[in-house]
Amino acid sequence: MKQLLILSGKGGTGKTTIAGAFIKLSDARAYADCDVDAPNLHLIMSQTSSPDKADYFALPKAEIDPQLCIECDQCRVSCRFNAIRSGEVYKVDIFACEKAYKVDIFACEGCGVCEEVCPAGAVSFRPAVAGEMMLYSDAGSVFSTARLNMGSGTSGMLVTEVKKRMKAAMNDADLAIIDGSPGIGCPVIASLSGADMVLVVAEPSISGISDMERIIRTADTFQVEMAVCVNKFDISLVNTERIEEFCRNRQIPFVGRIPFDPEAVKAINSGKTIVEVDCASGRAAREVYDRTMLLLTSEPLKTG
Amino acid sequence: MRIAVLSGKGGTGKTLVSVNLAAAAGRSLYIDCDVEEPNGHLFFGPVNVSEEIISIKIPVVDDNLCSGCRKCVDFCRFNALAYVKDRLLVFEQICHSCGGCVLLCPEVALSEKEKVIGRIRQGESDNVIVRTGILNTGEASGIPIIKKLLGGKEEEPEGITFIDCPPGSACIVMESIKDADYCILVAEPTLFGAHNLRMVHELVTLFQKPFGVVLNKCLEGPDPSEQFCEEKGIRILTRIPFDQELGEWNSNAQIPVRVSSKYRVLFTSLLKTVVKEAQHEAALDS
Numbered sequence: 001m002k003q004l005l006i007l008s009g010k011g012g013t014g015k016t017t018i019a020g021a022f023i024k025l026s027d028a029r030a031y032a033d034c035d036v037d038a039p040n041l042h043l044i045m046s047q048t049s050s051p052d053k054a055d056y057f058a059l060p061k062a063e064i065d066p067q068l069c070i071e072c073d074q075c076r077v078s079c080r081f082n083a084i085r086s087g088e089v090y091k092v093d094i095f096a097c098e099k100a101y102k103v104d105i106f107a108c109e110g111c112g113v114c115e116e117v118c119p120a121g122a123v124s125f126r127p128a129v130a131g132e133m134m135l136y137s138d139a140g141s142v143f144s145t146a147r148l149n150m151g152s153g154t155s156g157m158l159v160t161e162v163k164k165r166m167k168a169a170m171n172d173a174d175l176a177i178i179d180g181s182p183g184i185g186c187p188v189i190a191s192l193s194g195a196d197m198v199l200v201v202a203e204p205s206i207s208g209i210s211d212m213e214r215i216i217r218t219a220d221t222f223q224v225e226m227a228v229c230v231n232k233f234d235i236s237l238v239n240t241e242r243i244e245e246f247c248r249n250r251q252i253p254f255v256g257r258i259p260f261d262p263e264a265v266k267a268i269n270s271g272k273t274i275v276e277v278d279c280a281s282g283r284a285a286r287e288v289y290d291r292t293m294l295l296l297t298s299e300p301l302k303t304g
Numbered sequence: 305m306r307i308a309v310l311s312g313k314g315g316t317g318k319t320l321v322s323v324n325l326a327a328a329a330g331r332s333l334y335i336d337c338d339v340e341e342p343n344g345h346l347f348f349g350p351v352n353v354s355e356e357i358i359s360i361k362i363p364v365v366d367d368n369l370c371s372g373c374r375k376c377v378d379f380c381r382f383n384a385l386a387y388v389k390d391r392l393l394v395f396e397q398i399c400h401s402c403g404g405c406v407l408l409c410p411e412v413a414l415s416e417k418e419k420v421i422g423r424i425r426q427g428e429s430d431n432v433i434v435r436t437g438i439l440n441t442g443e444a445s446g447i448p449i450i451k452k453l454l455g456g457k458e459e460e461p462e463g464i465t466f467i468d469c470p471p472g473s474a475c476i477v478m479e480s481i482k483d484a485d486y487c488i489l490v491a492e493p494t495l496f497g498a499h500n501l502r503m504v505h506e507l508v509t510l511f512q513k514p515f516g517v518v519l520n521k522c523l524e525g526p527d528p529s530e531q532f533c534e535e536k537g538i539r540i541l542t543r544i545p546f547d548q549e550l551g552e553w554n555s556n557a558q559i560p561v562r563v564s565s566k567y568r569v570l571f572t573s574l575l576k577t578v579v580k581e582a583q584h585e586a587a588l589d590s
Contacts, residue, residue, distance in 0.1 A: 037477075040495075112404060154475065155472075183341055206346050206555065211341040269528065
């Protein structure tokens with residue numbers, strides 16, 4: 001299975017719009033939305049069946065039993081994440097509590113240090129559901145997606161799970177298209193593992209160029225092949241040319257320009273991809289798709 | 305007063321709103337918490353910039369002392385340690401710096417070293433102090449940088465602090481809004497925008513933050529984000545029109561408040577609304 005991952009660094013450049021178009025054009029049998037803290041791909045991929053759902057468990061978080069706690073302060077002093085508050089300094093808000101040691105579950109990373117240092121055995125760890133994974137199987141294709149519960153954190157692990165579920169359900173597909181998340185941090189790094197190629201969707205602005213350079217450096221660190229396209233190129237021709245020049249200098253294939261197109265917004269708002277309606281952005285996306293696929297299929301398969 | 309600007313979806317205009325509010329506020333502090341892709345400094349072009357290196361603690365092993373008991377390997381919930389071929393290996397990228405392994409090593413074979421993960425830059429642009437966190441590429445978590453960016457509330461100058469948040473709604477956003485007095489949610493008029501607005505709305509509700517919505521890139525026709533606000537009875541603070549000129553300034557990293565009287569009026573009036581709302585909420589709270 002060849003995995004094409006769509007990334008951008010900057011948010012809102014059109015990852016999901018392009019991913020949706022590519023899925024339609026390739027008739028992909030496997031695809032996934034790895035932007036687990038703002039998933040949107042399902043909004044333009046009509047699903048006829050109901051999904052196979054599974055709970056996602058993140059690392060269990062600490063809990064302090066007030067009956068056993070001897071208020072020795074060891075846990076609070078040892079916690080690197082400032083996740084333990086004692087009654088005295090505790091401000092009464094959403095973590096409202098009386099005078100007792102309490103874990104701030106939003107700050108707790110589940111490392112287990114507090115349990116280790118507690119002389120009274122007052123700390124325990126209880127697994128908690130941190131999100132939900134959905135796997136749609138429809139007319140010979142699978143779509144894996146998920147959503148993280150609010151306040152849960154750890155999106156990198158969920159990204160790995162979403163990809164695992166996709167692969168397990170459709171391991172014999174030649175191509176998988178994966179919609180990534182913005183940024184360069186843990187969810188992006190988790191999505192990069194196993195990717196054969198990254199398509200970077202850049203935006204022709206000073207911010208967009210800075211962000212593109214950072215995502216390219218990140219993908220480089222993990223030695224993944226790349227191609228770049230520019231979305232909404234007509235916002236700034238000067239900046240579009242700067243991006244193309246950057247690609248030439250870095251010898252990164254440039255696979256095309258897509259114009260700003262009000263029809264694209266209309267297509268999305270009616271739950272369609274831009275290649276399902278006749279519009280300028282859809283036509284340009286087709287060309288970007290053809291060039292990307294040529295690169296992806298001509299590239300030698302990675303072993304292992 | 306700390307005002308956080310967030311959105312769920314990327315590219316809706318968080319930086320546009322926070323940069324322009326700070327520019328309209330006169331004396332203010334702008335903090336860019338989007339440490340993975342910081343952009344505010346590109347607009348402000350701050351001068352007199354000072355830099356602080358941010359590092360985290362990573363375990364190092366003394367092979368001569370390690371007995372191979374694997375207590376640390378069993379303890380590490382993040383699987384950042386492995387004992388392979390009679391040697392303890394540390395995977396720095398996935399270490400969360402909890403310090404547990406060092407704490408429990410019976411041979412005292414583990415100690416900690418500083419590992420640089422990024423930096424904080426601070427400078428001035430007219431009356432605005434511009435503080436930016438920058439995560440090094442290849443690093444997984446910017447949370448230690450955000451903690452440092454937002455720590456030391458007492459050192460903040462008089463006036464308002466604007467926090468430009470990362471996209472999404474995960475841990476990194478939670479860290480950014482934790483101490484905010486008021487949240488501005490920026491939404492765009494698409495199905496995607498409305499869906500992600502719903503998610504950050506859940507987040508600010510969970511954290512019990514007072515908030516209002518700024519609708520950006522407003523066009524003629526139906527706006528799913530606006531519909532969501534109406535449905536939930538959410539206060540719409542202002543509407544920023546879809547405007548080619550605004551798009552051009554934005555793509556060239558110019559600050560509309562500083563170049564256009566029209567947008568100076570818009571953001572000054574938004575600022576007044578936000579401050580009034582935040583003070584009103586603070587009064588209710590006390």
